[in-house]
Amino acid sequence: xxxxxxxxxxxxxxxxxxxxxxxxxxxxxxxxxxxxxxxxxxxxxxxxxxxxxxxxxxxxxxxxxxxxxxxxxxxxxxxxxxxxxxxxxxxxxxxxxxxxxxxxxxxxxxxxxxxxxxxxxxxxxxxxxxxxxxxxxxxxxxxxxxxxxxxxxxxxxxxxxxxxxxxxxxxxxxxxxxxxxxxxxxxxxxxxxxxxxxxxxxxxxxxxxxxxxxxxxxxxxxxxxxxxxxxxxxxxxxxxxxxxxxxxxxxxxxx
Amino acid sequence: xxxxxxxxxxxxxxxxxxxxxxxxxxxxxxxxxxxxxxxxxxxxxxxxxxxxxxxxxxxxxxxxxxxxxxxxxxxxxxxxxxxxxxxxxxxxxxxxxxxxxxxxxxxxxxxxxxxxxxxxxxxxxxxxxxxxxxxxxxxxxxxxxxxxxxxxxxxxxxxxxxxxxxxxxxxxxxxxxxxxxxxxxxxxxxxxxxxxxxxxxxxxxxxxxxxxxxxxxxxxxxxxxxxxxxxxxxxxxxxxxxxxxxxxxxxxxxxxxxxxxxxxxxxxxxxxxxxxxxxxxxxxxxxxxxxxxxxxxxxxxxxxxxxxxxxxxxxxxxxxxxxxxxxxxxxxxxxxxxxxxxxxxxxxxxxxxxxxxxxxxxxxxxxxxxxxxxxxxxxxxxxxxxxxxxxxxxxxxxxxxxxxxxxxxxxxxxxxxxxxxxxxxxxxxxxxxxxxxxxxxxxxxxxxxxxxxxxxxxxxxxxxxxxxxxxxxxxxxxxxxxxxxxxxxxxxxxxxxxxxxxxxxxxxxxxxxxxxxxxxxxxxxxxxxxxxxx
Numbered sequence: 001x002x003x004x005x006x007x008x009x010x011x012x013x014x015x016x017x018x019x020x021x022x023x024x025x026x027x028x029x030x031x032x033x034x035x036x037x038x039x040x041x042x043x044x045x046x047x048x049x050x051x052x053x054x055x056x057x058x059x060x061x062x063x064x065x066x067x068x069x070x071x072x073x074x075x076x077x078x079x080x081x082x083x084x085x086x087x088x089x090x091x092x093x094x095x096x097x098x099x100x101x102x103x104x105x106x107x108x109x110x111x112x113x114x115x116x117x118x119x120x121x122x123x124x125x126x127x128x129x130x131x132x133x134x135x136x137x138x139x140x141x142x143x144x145x146x147x148x149x150x151x152x153x154x155x156x157x158x159x160x161x162x163x164x165x166x167x168x169x170x171x172x173x174x175x176x177x178x179x180x181x182x183x184x185x186x187x188x189x190x191x192x193x194x195x196x197x198x199x200x201x202x203x204x205x206x207x208x209x210x211x212x213x214x215x216x217x218x219x220x221x222x223x224x225x226x227x228x229x230x231x232x233x234x235x236x237x238x239x240x241x242x243x244x245x246x247x248x249x250x251x252x253x254x255x
Numbered sequence: 256x257x258x259x260x261x262x263x264x265x266x267x268x269x270x271x272x273x274x275x276x277x278x279x280x281x282x283x284x285x286x287x288x289x290x291x292x293x294x295x296x297x298x299x300x301x302x303x304x305x306x307x308x309x310x311x312x313x314x315x316x317x318x319x320x321x322x323x324x325x326x327x328x329x330x331x332x333x334x335x336x337x338x339x340x341x342x343x344x345x346x347x348x349x350x351x352x353x354x355x356x357x358x359x360x361x362x363x364x365x366x367x368x369x370x371x372x373x374x375x376x377x378x379x380x381x382x383x384x385x386x387x388x389x390x391x392x393x394x395x396x397x398x399x400x401x402x403x404x405x406x407x408x409x410x411x412x413x414x415x416x417x418x419x420x421x422x423x424x425x426x427x428x429x430x431x432x433x434x435x436x437x438x439x440x441x442x443x444x445x446x447x448x449x450x451x452x453x454x455x456x457x458x459x460x461x462x463x464x465x466x467x468x469x470x471x472x473x474x475x476x477x478x479x480x481x482x483x484x485x486x487x488x489x490x491x492x493x494x495x496x497x498x499x500x501x502x503x504x505x506x507x508x509x510x511x512x513x514x515x516x517x518x519x520x521x522x523x524x525x526x527x528x529x530x531x532x533x534x535x536x537x538x539x540x541x542x543x544x545x546x547x548x549x550x551x552x553x554x555x556x557x558x559x560x561x562x563x564x565x566x567x568x569x570x571x572x573x574x575x576x577x578x579x580x581x582x583x584x585x586x587x588x589x590x591x592x593x594x595x596x597x598x599x600x601x602x603x604x605x606x607x608x609x610x611x612x613x614x615x616x617x618x619x620x621x622x623x624x625x626x627x628x629x630x631x632x633x634x635x636x637x638x639x640x641x642x643x644x645x646x647x648x649x650x651x652x653x654x655x656x657x658x659x660x661x662x663x664x665x666x667x668x669x670x671x672x673x674x675x676x677x678x679x680x681x682x683x684x685x686x687x688x689x690x691x692x693x694x695x696x697x698x699x700x701x702x703x704x705x706x707x708x709x710x711x712x713x714x715x716x717x718x719x720x721x722x723x724x725x726x727x728x729x730x731x732x733x734x735x736x737x738x739x740x741x742x743x744x745x746x747x748x749x750x751x752x753x754x755x756x757x758x759x760x761x762x763x764x765x766x767x768x769x770x771x772x773x774x775x776x777x778x779x780x781x782x783x784x785x786x787x788x789x
Contacts (some may be wrong), residue, residue, distance in 0.1 A: 020516035
């Protein structure tokens with residue numbers, strides 16, 4: 001019997017290094033994210049999460065190492081890869097002098113959607129994210145949470161196979177965050193992969209089935225959630241144990 | 256998939272349409288007026304080109320057209336550099352997220368280079384129409400030459416821009432390039448004022464070498480050996496395309512953050528520099544000392560500011576040197592050049608530290624409103640920092656002048672300091688207001704570019720004579736009474752009036768900051784559309 005060809009992972013990173021000056025922000029990272037999984041990428045501040053995700057998004061070239069996304073090499077086939085990924089970067093990628101609808105239409109057209117389809121989906125996404133009430137409002141006038149919502153809507157407009165998200169829930173109110181989580185869960189159910197970073201460990205614990213922890217640019221742990229928690233531990237306990245931050249809180253005498 | 260290109264253009268159009276400029280209707284009218292003056296001037300040049308190419312005989316066209324086309328090429332490639340602005344560019348940081356083929360981004364880049372060279376397109380159009388109407392020239396000549404020549408220039412401009420942008424990201428290379436630009440800019444003046452050598456005059460009396468693209472385009476335009484020259488021009492255009500696309504691709508994958516981090520990691524710690532940064536705390540109390548110290552540290556680490564500062568005492572001296580040298584030889588008023596160069600340096604520095612004082616802070620300007628610091632101290636800290644750098648600049652100008660052995664009488668050096676500082680007082684009084692009324696976020700890592708919007712910059716240039724009036728009155732007094740005492744008397748009066756004007760303007764700035772702080776912070780955090788002006 002002929003064996004079925006194995007589906008390549010959604011993300012396969014080997015020995016990735018990204019150096020800034022003399023400091024390696026990412027230092028020999030090797031990582032595999034299976035398709036159809038909700039993957040949490042964790043680490044303390046300055047661990048190299050954002051750098052990794054920026055390299056995966058094609059925003060920064062790696063210093064060395066190999067990256068494959070959805071079975072295609074990055075950056076050699078960057079355009080094909082970008083067509084199939086939806087991104088929520090850490091910093092604003094919005095054009096402030098466009099309205100939310102104009103921006104979403106623009107993004108839809110960037111992903112080669114037909115104009116009418118882009119306009120229709122933009123309208124539906126604005127409805128879904130409750131941004132329709134002030135259609136003439138420029139993005140410059142949006143609140144932080146509204147900006148995040150419109151960024152999330154932009155990541156969804158072309159129905160990608162993989163989501164790369166850096167702190168997607170930061171600054172979003174509880175209702176918006178719930179909506180975004182439900183949407184992402186639906187996407188994973190239909191077979192898409194979600195790769196996200198978040199400092200809110202409770203959210204990661206509830207959503208993700210696999211987790212990797214990076215510290216000082218190096219991978220310190222990768223596995224499923226149950227394996228990581230090691231029995232009765234919470235994710236927070238495991239995280240603190242793994243990144244070596246479990247130190248006594250010393251009192252500052254002036255505080 | 257040209258649809259993405261159209262989508263970028265559509266989004267840019269929408270962004271411009273939605274833009275509600277802070278300066279309101281007057282500002283818009285002023286902008287239109289400035290554009291009319293600028294392009295009207297070039298339209299006159301284009302008409303001149305039309306007239307010349309329509310009336311000249313073939314032999315003169317044979318020599319003149321290649322020189323004209325060479326001038327067009329030189330302006331197209333160098334003018335954006337010498338005006339310290341690389342022109343509008345695509346916001347690559349944002350557009351890189353999308354699956355846009357490099358080819359389409361490159362077409363967008365070419366369109367922007369065409370916009371940056373609009374003046375030259377006007378002139379070429381004038382020359383082209385003139386040639387079409389010249390009975391001595393067959394119609395197919397200009398029809399074949401001009402489009403290919405435009406393509407050559409666009410590809411070259413795209414390549415030069417991307418190459419320069421990357422080179423300017425390297426610390427030492429950046430400084431070396433500035434000196435090269437300075438020398439290139441000063442060369443024509445030196446030639447003009449030192450008298451053009453006979454060999455140079457002979458050189459310009461004949462057509463440039465037949466190998467150059469402008470000569471090839473000129474020969475095709477007048478239909479002389481058109482076929483071989485067409486092959487030559489096509490080859491030049493192909494090379495320019497290779498250069499342009501290669502540089503553009505390298506620009507796309509260039510990591511500016513990594514480059515800047517590499518520079519920082521190799522920077523040595525110098526104790527005396529640290530001591531200079533800390534000097535304000537010896538003289539002033541916090542928070543003013545802290546604000547001043549922050550400004551000194553951040554400005555001196557800002558590539559854009561460093562470039563302007565460097566240009567002040569290098570470009571400033573070189574650009575005026577031939578004029579001053581010849582004037583000095585004739586026993587004229589060359590002794591005023593320390594003043595001239597210092598004022599010129601002040602004008603250059605004003606772009607970075609006076610007209611738009613919050614530009615480099617961008618969103619961080621929020622801190623000035625959230626911290627328990629009186630806002631006048633924020634403005635005073637910024638003004639003091641500007642003052643420190645201006646005094647340093649005048650000192651460097653003086654040292655460079657002494658180094659190139661220009662006569663530097665002591666009283667003129669004193670005059671340079673006093674005149675520049677009095678003028679600076681007026682500029683800062685006005686600058687505090689423009690910084691609040693016309694704020695604009697500036698990327699401190701991009702060394703080449705303007706700190707204020709183009710129209711505002713032009714408006715400010717026109718304000719200089721008015722702001723300099725008190726100082727000019729001092730010179731008028733010296734001229735009228737032939738007396739140094741009269742000069743210093745009026746200058747002292749100008750300084751006292753300047754202090755009053757500064758105080759009044761500070762009050763007005765404080766009130767403005769209160770009422771416009773939301774708009775100010777929004778403008779400083781804004782990133783308009785897919786195209787950004789540099």
